[in-house]
Amino acid sequence: MELSIRRVKALIKKEIKDFIRNKNVSIICLLPVVYALIAVNAGKLGNVMPKIDMLNMGLSMNLTLVSTFSISMLIAEEKEKNTNRTLILSSVSPVEFLLGKAIWIILFSVITNIIMYLIIGIDIQYIGYYILWSTLVVLTMVQIGGVIGLISHNQMSTGVVGIPVLIVFLIIPLLASLNDTLKRIALLLPNYSVQVVLDSLINGKGYNSFTYNILVILVWILIAAIVLAYTYNKTGLDK
Template sequence: MDFSIKRVNALFKKEIKDFTKNLNVFFMCLLPILFAFIYSFLGSMPGEHMEKSQTLLLVMTMNLVIVGCSIMAILISEEKEKNTLRTLMLSSVSPVEFLTGKTLVMLVITILNNIFIYMILGLDSRHMGMYIILSTLVVITMITIGAIIGLMVQNQMATGVMVMPIALGFLMIPMLGEVNEVAMTIAEWLPNYNLEIILERVFNEDSVNIFSKNLTVIIGWIIGSIAIFVYVYKKKGLDK
């Protein structure tokens, strides 16, 4: 399979233009940063204290779900309504080229949001490098899942119906896992929950094993989500 940097670059430039024209998406991208400021303010108030690391994990997960997954699904479903997605599928653009060019803008924005959240909450700068690397792995997964949803839905209205339960699942199941064994069993196989476990070790300055189950689960989600995207992309292309 040929991989063309020129085609990826063309898609990337197109995404930048589309993003700057979509104010709703722009404001959605700012929501995690807004919540970071709010939680930072509440944490400084008497009786409203929350550990900075816990706040970071909460807002970071919101960023992964809202920006990484939901917005990506909205952008691709928007392409379907404009019929530009069909044109790309019928052209020589491969699934990997499409995924790379289409998601690169949201990948950068989601990573930058994670960095801003970290800085706003004022965590130890010594852990920032590891935090960025580990969170980026899950960002890739969530964006790819959003891309899969965008390919599968018929229009933008259907996107919300499909993406909402999935997004809430990633966000809420780890929280419910604290009081429910079934939810905890499911959470143990979610990428964002395993990311939280690893980051807690990083913040506590414990050693992180690169062969641990937590990191294996995260890598598995990356491989699995990309494989599913390639399959769905090709299937939708053939259906056209």
């Protein structure tokens, strides 16, 4: 099926309007930036926390809450209102439908990551590496969010379906330093791997120290794409 750039652009404009109207998604998307502001101000008041730890926490929040849950909620909202069926009947293909949502969320997630980096104040020389590796993980998490949205019947159910995702991708990396088993699990996750990569780069460690983590990030992009394609083929947009 031919992909229409014009229709994708129109869908992106529609998603921006839906984003503004959907207060739940808007609030979720603002949380990482709010966290960064609070963390920096807490540091000024004497609650000293390493900047890289602030950034890693904010990044994890953005990857799980914004990249993952926002797109799942937007897809579930369309299914709940049956507007997706209307779009498909009006010649918008399912691929265009998903791209229209994904591109906007990816762009918003990347911008949020950059804003947090600047707020926290890490050396600007590393921002290029940060954007590259964090964006690759954003791609993975958006695809996972797409899967959650496809298998959820409405916005309410995305929370239930997404709880295991929140536990695995947000909680386990936070607790990795407390338990060897949790750390071994965390090392298999893309969002924890990007933290290792960034920590190694900023602290001047060689590339050999995070080759494994780069491989994990790349493999997860492929795995997420396969799972998304399989889920879409099984459920479509109208089930």
